[in-house]
Amino acid sequence: MDRVLYGYWRSTAAYRVRIALALKGLSHDAVSINLRTGEQKGDAFRAINRQGFVPCLVDGPHSLSQSLAILEYLEEIYPDPPLIPGDAAERAHVRALAQIVACDIHPLNNLRVLKYLAGDLGLEQEGINVWARHWIESGFAVLEDAAAASGAFLAGNKLSIADICLVPQLYNARRVETDLSRFPALLDLEARLLQIPAFADAQPERQPDAVPV
Ligand SMILES: N[C@@H](CCC(=O)N[C@@H](CS)C(=O)NCC(=O)O)C(=O)O
Structure with a gap:
Protein backbone atom coordinates (compact mmCIF):
# COMPACT_ATOMS: atom_id res chain seq x y z
CA MET A 1 0.00 0.00 0.00
CA PRO A 82 -16.05 17.52 -1.36
CA LEU A 83 -15.32 18.12 2.31
CA ILE A 84 -14.78 21.88 1.98
CA PRO A 85 -17.91 22.54 -0.07
CA GLY A 86 -19.60 25.64 -1.38
CA ASP A 87 -18.55 29.01 -2.70
CA ALA A 88 -15.63 31.03 -1.34
CA ALA A 89 -17.61 32.45 1.58
CA GLU A 90 -19.10 29.06 2.48
CA ARG A 91 -15.68 27.43 2.36
CA ALA A 92 -14.30 30.17 4.60
CA HIS A 93 -17.11 29.44 7.08
CA VAL A 94 -16.30 25.70 7.01
CA ARG A 95 -12.63 26.45 7.66
CA ALA A 96 -13.47 28.90 10.44
CA LEU A 97 -15.52 26.28 12.31
CA ALA A 98 -12.85 23.62 11.80
CA GLN A 99 -10.20 26.03 13.07
CA ILE A 100 -12.16 26.77 16.25
CA VAL A 101 -11.46 23.14 17.11
CA ALA A 102 -8.06 22.68 15.54
CA CYS A 103 -6.50 26.05 16.41
CA ASP A 104 -8.39 27.38 19.42
CA ILE A 105 -9.35 24.28 21.43
CA HIS A 106 -7.13 21.32 20.65
CA PRO A 107 -3.67 22.97 20.95
CA LEU A 108 -4.48 24.03 24.51
CA ASN A 109 -5.16 20.50 25.68
CA ASN A 110 -3.06 18.19 23.57
CA LEU A 111 -0.72 15.70 25.19
CA ARG A 112 2.41 17.85 25.39
CA VAL A 113 0.50 20.73 27.01
CA LEU A 114 -1.12 18.45 29.60
CA LYS A 115 2.26 16.84 30.31
CA TYR A 116 3.80 20.28 30.82
CA LEU A 117 1.04 21.26 33.24
CA ALA A 118 1.53 18.02 35.18
CA GLY A 119 5.32 17.83 35.03
CA ASP A 120 6.85 21.30 34.89
CA LEU A 121 4.03 23.16 36.64
CA GLY A 122 3.09 20.33 39.03
CA LEU A 123 -0.68 20.55 38.55
CA GLU A 124 -2.85 17.72 39.90
CA GLN A 125 -5.06 15.77 37.47
CA GLU A 126 -8.22 17.65 38.52
CA GLY A 127 -6.54 21.01 37.90
CA ILE A 128 -5.44 19.80 34.48
CA ASN A 129 -8.98 18.71 33.66
CA VAL A 130 -10.31 22.13 34.75
CA TRP A 131 -7.81 23.77 32.37
CA ALA A 132 -8.76 21.52 29.47
CA ARG A 133 -12.50 21.89 30.09
CA HIS A 134 -12.23 25.67 30.18
CA TRP A 135 -10.90 25.89 26.63
CA ILE A 136 -13.20 23.17 25.35
CA GLU A 137 -16.28 24.84 26.81
CA SER A 138 -15.39 28.28 25.48
CA GLY A 139 -14.96 26.90 21.96
CA PHE A 140 -17.98 24.63 22.19
CA ALA A 141 -20.19 27.58 23.23
CA VAL A 142 -19.55 29.12 19.81
CA LEU A 143 -19.93 25.82 17.97
CA GLU A 144 -23.20 25.10 19.82
CA ASP A 145 -24.68 28.35 18.50
CA ALA A 146 -23.43 27.49 15.02
CA ALA A 147 -24.96 23.99 15.18
CA ALA A 148 -28.27 25.28 16.53
CA ALA A 149 -28.53 27.80 13.67
CA SER A 150 -27.28 25.40 11.01
CA GLY A 151 -28.88 22.74 8.84
CA ALA A 152 -28.10 19.04 8.84
CA PHE A 153 -24.39 19.56 9.53
CA LEU A 154 -22.23 22.02 11.43
CA ALA A 155 -21.78 24.30 8.43
CA GLY A 156 -25.15 24.18 6.68
CA ASN A 157 -26.52 21.18 4.85
CA LYS A 158 -23.28 19.72 3.58
CA LEU A 159 -20.92 17.50 5.50
CA SER A 160 -17.53 19.16 5.88
CA ILE A 161 -14.22 19.26 7.71
CA ALA A 162 -16.06 21.21 10.43
CA ASP A 163 -17.94 17.99 11.30
CA ILE A 164 -14.71 16.01 10.93
CA CYS A 165 -13.03 18.20 13.55
CA LEU A 166 -16.04 18.31 15.88
CA VAL A 167 -16.56 14.59 16.51
CA PRO A 168 -13.00 13.85 17.71
CA GLN A 169 -13.08 16.95 19.94
CA LEU A 170 -16.26 15.67 21.61
CA TYR A 171 -14.42 12.40 22.28
CA ASN A 172 -11.57 14.39 23.83
CA ALA A 173 -14.03 16.47 25.89
CA ARG A 174 -15.39 13.34 27.53
CA ARG A 175 -11.90 12.25 28.52
CA VAL A 176 -11.63 15.35 30.72
CA GLU A 177 -15.21 14.96 32.00
CA THR A 178 -16.71 17.99 30.29
CA ASP A 179 -20.40 18.52 31.06
CA LEU A 180 -21.74 18.17 27.54
CA SER A 181 -25.39 18.64 28.54
CA ARG A 182 -24.81 22.36 27.89
CA PHE A 183 -24.32 21.57 24.20
CA PRO A 184 -27.46 19.74 23.03
CA ALA A 185 -27.15 20.74 19.37
CA LEU A 186 -23.59 19.39 19.25
CA LEU A 187 -24.67 16.12 20.88
CA ASP A 188 -27.55 15.75 18.46
CA LEU A 189 -25.22 16.39 15.51
CA GLU A 190 -22.64 13.96 16.88
CA ALA A 191 -25.27 11.21 17.20
CA ARG A 192 -26.25 11.71 13.55
CA LEU A 193 -22.65 11.83 12.32
CA LEU A 194 -21.78 8.62 14.15
CA GLN A 195 -24.45 6.86 12.07
CA ILE A 196 -22.19 7.40 9.05
CA PRO A 197 -19.79 4.44 8.70
CA ALA A 198 -16.76 6.66 8.00
N1 LIG B 1 -1.70 20.75 15.03
C1 LIG B 1 -1.38 19.35 14.94
C2 LIG B 1 -1.48 18.74 16.31
C3 LIG B 1 -1.02 17.33 16.34
C4 LIG B 1 -0.98 16.82 17.76
O1 LIG B 1 -1.05 17.55 18.73
N2 LIG B 1 -0.90 15.50 17.84
C5 LIG B 1 -0.84 14.91 19.13
C6 LIG B 1 -1.84 13.78 19.24
S1 LIG B 1 -3.50 14.39 19.04
C7 LIG B 1 0.55 14.35 19.32
O2 LIG B 1 1.12 13.75 18.44
N3 LIG B 1 1.10 14.59 20.50
C8 LIG B 1 2.39 14.10 20.83
C9 LIG B 1 2.97 14.86 21.97
O3 LIG B 1 2.34 15.79 22.47
O4 LIG B 1 4.08 14.50 22.36
C10 LIG B 1 -2.32 18.65 13.96
O5 LIG B 1 -3.45 19.11 13.80
O6 LIG B 1 -1.93 17.65 13.35
Whole structure:
Protein backbone atom coordinates (compact mmCIF):
# COMPACT_ATOMS: atom_id res chain seq x y z
CA MET A 1 0.00 0.00 0.00
CA ASP A 2 1.51 3.34 -0.93
CA ARG A 3 -0.67 5.28 1.48
CA VAL A 4 0.23 5.05 5.16
CA LEU A 5 -1.29 6.90 8.09
CA TYR A 6 0.92 7.19 11.15
CA GLY A 7 -1.43 7.74 14.07
CA TYR A 8 -2.52 6.61 17.48
CA TRP A 9 -5.94 5.36 18.50
CA ARG A 10 -6.58 8.20 20.96
CA SER A 11 -5.10 11.00 18.87
CA THR A 12 -7.95 13.30 17.93
CA ALA A 13 -5.89 14.88 15.15
CA ALA A 14 -5.31 11.42 13.63
CA TYR A 15 -9.03 10.66 14.14
CA ARG A 16 -9.83 13.60 11.83
CA VAL A 17 -7.67 12.16 9.07
CA ARG A 18 -9.13 8.65 9.50
CA ILE A 19 -12.63 10.07 8.96
CA ALA A 20 -11.60 12.06 5.88
CA LEU A 21 -9.80 9.13 4.26
CA ALA A 22 -12.85 6.93 4.79
CA LEU A 23 -15.28 9.54 3.46
CA LYS A 24 -13.16 9.86 0.34
CA GLY A 25 -12.93 6.09 -0.01
CA LEU A 26 -9.14 6.07 0.28
CA SER A 27 -7.72 2.89 1.75
CA HIS A 28 -4.50 3.03 3.72
CA ASP A 29 -2.23 1.10 6.02
CA ALA A 30 -2.24 2.27 9.62
CA VAL A 31 0.97 2.48 11.64
CA SER A 32 0.50 3.08 15.35
CA ILE A 33 2.93 5.42 17.10
CA ASN A 34 2.61 4.86 20.83
CA LEU A 35 2.19 8.32 22.33
CA ARG A 36 2.09 6.90 25.87
CA THR A 37 5.61 5.48 25.60
CA GLY A 38 6.96 8.54 23.77
CA GLU A 39 7.56 6.75 20.47
CA GLN A 40 6.69 10.01 18.68
CA LYS A 41 9.87 11.58 20.05
CA GLY A 42 12.17 8.77 18.91
CA ASP A 43 14.58 9.10 16.00
CA ALA A 44 12.65 6.62 13.83
CA PHE A 45 9.43 8.62 13.88
CA ARG A 46 11.19 12.00 13.85
CA ALA A 47 12.69 10.96 10.54
CA ILE A 48 9.12 10.80 9.25
CA ASN A 49 7.79 13.89 11.04
CA ARG A 50 10.47 16.13 12.50
CA GLN A 51 7.89 17.71 14.81
CA GLY A 52 7.17 14.40 16.53
CA PHE A 53 3.38 14.64 16.17
CA VAL A 54 0.80 12.33 14.75
CA PRO A 55 -0.89 12.28 12.33
CA CYS A 56 1.51 11.93 9.46
CA LEU A 57 0.21 10.75 6.12
CA VAL A 58 2.51 9.27 3.52
CA ASP A 59 0.73 9.33 0.18
CA GLY A 60 2.98 7.91 -2.51
CA PRO A 61 6.01 10.22 -2.67
CA HIS A 62 4.48 12.80 -0.31
CA SER A 63 4.96 12.87 3.44
CA LEU A 64 2.41 15.16 5.04
CA SER A 65 1.95 16.47 8.57
CA GLN A 66 -0.54 18.71 10.40
CA SER A 67 -4.07 17.35 10.24
CA LEU A 68 -5.70 20.43 8.69
CA ALA A 69 -3.00 20.60 6.02
CA ILE A 70 -3.61 16.90 5.34
CA LEU A 71 -7.37 17.50 5.03
CA GLU A 72 -6.72 20.35 2.59
CA TYR A 73 -4.34 18.14 0.59
CA LEU A 74 -6.90 15.33 0.41
CA GLU A 75 -9.51 17.82 -0.74
CA GLU A 76 -7.28 19.08 -3.55
CA ILE A 77 -6.01 15.73 -4.78
CA TYR A 78 -9.19 13.67 -4.20
CA PRO A 79 -12.01 16.22 -4.56
CA ASP A 80 -14.85 13.69 -4.47
CA PRO A 81 -16.83 13.91 -2.25
CA PRO A 82 -16.05 17.52 -1.36
CA LEU A 83 -15.32 18.12 2.31
CA ILE A 84 -14.78 21.88 1.98
CA PRO A 85 -17.91 22.54 -0.07
CA GLY A 86 -19.60 25.64 -1.38
CA ASP A 87 -18.55 29.01 -2.70
CA ALA A 88 -15.63 31.03 -1.34
CA ALA A 89 -17.61 32.45 1.58
CA GLU A 90 -19.10 29.06 2.48
CA ARG A 91 -15.68 27.43 2.36
CA ALA A 92 -14.30 30.17 4.60
CA HIS A 93 -17.11 29.44 7.08
CA VAL A 94 -16.30 25.70 7.01
CA ARG A 95 -12.63 26.45 7.66
CA ALA A 96 -13.47 28.90 10.44
CA LEU A 97 -15.52 26.28 12.31
CA ALA A 98 -12.85 23.62 11.80
CA GLN A 99 -10.20 26.03 13.07
CA ILE A 100 -12.16 26.77 16.25
CA VAL A 101 -11.46 23.14 17.11
CA ALA A 102 -8.06 22.68 15.54
CA CYS A 103 -6.50 26.05 16.41
CA ASP A 104 -8.39 27.38 19.42
CA ILE A 105 -9.35 24.28 21.43
CA HIS A 106 -7.13 21.32 20.65
CA PRO A 107 -3.67 22.97 20.95
CA LEU A 108 -4.48 24.03 24.51
CA ASN A 109 -5.16 20.50 25.68
CA ASN A 110 -3.06 18.19 23.57
CA LEU A 111 -0.72 15.70 25.19
CA ARG A 112 2.41 17.85 25.39
CA VAL A 113 0.50 20.73 27.01
CA LEU A 114 -1.12 18.45 29.60
CA LYS A 115 2.26 16.84 30.31
CA TYR A 116 3.80 20.28 30.82
CA LEU A 117 1.04 21.26 33.24
CA ALA A 118 1.53 18.02 35.18
CA GLY A 119 5.32 17.83 35.03
CA ASP A 120 6.85 21.30 34.89
CA LEU A 121 4.03 23.16 36.64
CA GLY A 122 3.09 20.33 39.03
CA LEU A 123 -0.68 20.55 38.55
CA GLU A 124 -2.85 17.72 39.90
CA GLN A 125 -5.06 15.77 37.47
CA GLU A 126 -8.22 17.65 38.52
CA GLY A 127 -6.54 21.01 37.90
CA ILE A 128 -5.44 19.80 34.48
CA ASN A 129 -8.98 18.71 33.66
CA VAL A 130 -10.31 22.13 34.75
CA TRP A 131 -7.81 23.77 32.37
CA ALA A 132 -8.76 21.52 29.47
CA ARG A 133 -12.50 21.89 30.09
CA HIS A 134 -12.23 25.67 30.18
CA TRP A 135 -10.90 25.89 26.63
CA ILE A 136 -13.20 23.17 25.35
CA GLU A 137 -16.28 24.84 26.81
CA SER A 138 -15.39 28.28 25.48
CA GLY A 139 -14.96 26.90 21.96
CA PHE A 140 -17.98 24.63 22.19
CA ALA A 141 -20.19 27.58 23.23
CA VAL A 142 -19.55 29.12 19.81
CA LEU A 143 -19.93 25.82 17.97
CA GLU A 144 -23.20 25.10 19.82
CA ASP A 145 -24.68 28.35 18.50
CA ALA A 146 -23.43 27.49 15.02
CA ALA A 147 -24.96 23.99 15.18
CA ALA A 148 -28.27 25.28 16.53
CA ALA A 149 -28.53 27.80 13.67
CA SER A 150 -27.28 25.40 11.01
CA GLY A 151 -28.88 22.74 8.84
CA ALA A 152 -28.10 19.04 8.84
CA PHE A 153 -24.39 19.56 9.53
CA LEU A 154 -22.23 22.02 11.43
CA ALA A 155 -21.78 24.30 8.43
CA GLY A 156 -25.15 24.18 6.68
CA ASN A 157 -26.52 21.18 4.85
CA LYS A 158 -23.28 19.72 3.58
CA LEU A 159 -20.92 17.50 5.50
CA SER A 160 -17.53 19.16 5.88
CA ILE A 161 -14.22 19.26 7.71
CA ALA A 162 -16.06 21.21 10.43
CA ASP A 163 -17.94 17.99 11.30
CA ILE A 164 -14.71 16.01 10.93
CA CYS A 165 -13.03 18.20 13.55
CA LEU A 166 -16.04 18.31 15.88
CA VAL A 167 -16.56 14.59 16.51
CA PRO A 168 -13.00 13.85 17.71
CA GLN A 169 -13.08 16.95 19.94
CA LEU A 170 -16.26 15.67 21.61
CA TYR A 171 -14.42 12.40 22.28
CA ASN A 172 -11.57 14.39 23.83
CA ALA A 173 -14.03 16.47 25.89
CA ARG A 174 -15.39 13.34 27.53
CA ARG A 175 -11.90 12.25 28.52
CA VAL A 176 -11.63 15.35 30.72
CA GLU A 177 -15.21 14.96 32.00
CA THR A 178 -16.71 17.99 30.29
CA ASP A 179 -20.40 18.52 31.06
CA LEU A 180 -21.74 18.17 27.54
CA SER A 181 -25.39 18.64 28.54
CA ARG A 182 -24.81 22.36 27.89
CA PHE A 183 -24.32 21.57 24.20
CA PRO A 184 -27.46 19.74 23.03
CA ALA A 185 -27.15 20.74 19.37
CA LEU A 186 -23.59 19.39 19.25
CA LEU A 187 -24.67 16.12 20.88
CA ASP A 188 -27.55 15.75 18.46
CA LEU A 189 -25.22 16.39 15.51
CA GLU A 190 -22.64 13.96 16.88
CA ALA A 191 -25.27 11.21 17.20
CA ARG A 192 -26.25 11.71 13.55
CA LEU A 193 -22.65 11.83 12.32
CA LEU A 194 -21.78 8.62 14.15
CA GLN A 195 -24.45 6.86 12.07
CA ILE A 196 -22.19 7.40 9.05
CA PRO A 197 -19.79 4.44 8.70
CA ALA A 198 -16.76 6.66 8.00
CA PHE A 199 -17.26 8.35 11.36
CA ALA A 200 -18.27 5.22 13.25
CA ASP A 201 -15.35 3.13 11.99
CA ALA A 202 -12.83 5.87 12.78
CA GLN A 203 -13.73 5.92 16.48
CA PRO A 204 -10.73 5.38 18.77
CA GLU A 205 -12.11 2.22 20.38
CA ARG A 206 -12.44 0.59 16.98
CA GLN A 207 -8.77 0.98 16.05
CA PRO A 208 -6.48 -2.08 16.12
CA ASP A 209 -4.07 -0.40 18.57
CA ALA A 210 -6.84 0.54 21.03
CA VAL A 211 -6.18 -0.41 24.61
CA PRO A 212 -9.15 -1.03 26.96
CA VAL A 213 -9.39 1.74 29.59
N1 LIG B 1 -1.70 20.75 15.03
C1 LIG B 1 -1.38 19.35 14.94
C2 LIG B 1 -1.48 18.74 16.31
C3 LIG B 1 -1.02 17.33 16.34
C4 LIG B 1 -0.98 16.82 17.76
O1 LIG B 1 -1.05 17.55 18.73
N2 LIG B 1 -0.90 15.50 17.84
C5 LIG B 1 -0.84 14.91 19.13
C6 LIG B 1 -1.84 13.78 19.24
S1 LIG B 1 -3.50 14.39 19.04
C7 LIG B 1 0.55 14.35 19.32
O2 LIG B 1 1.12 13.75 18.44
N3 LIG B 1 1.10 14.59 20.50
C8 LIG B 1 2.39 14.10 20.83
C9 LIG B 1 2.97 14.86 21.97
O3 LIG B 1 2.34 15.79 22.47
O4 LIG B 1 4.08 14.50 22.36
C10 LIG B 1 -2.32 18.65 13.96
O5 LIG B 1 -3.45 19.11 13.80
O6 LIG B 1 -1.93 17.65 13.35
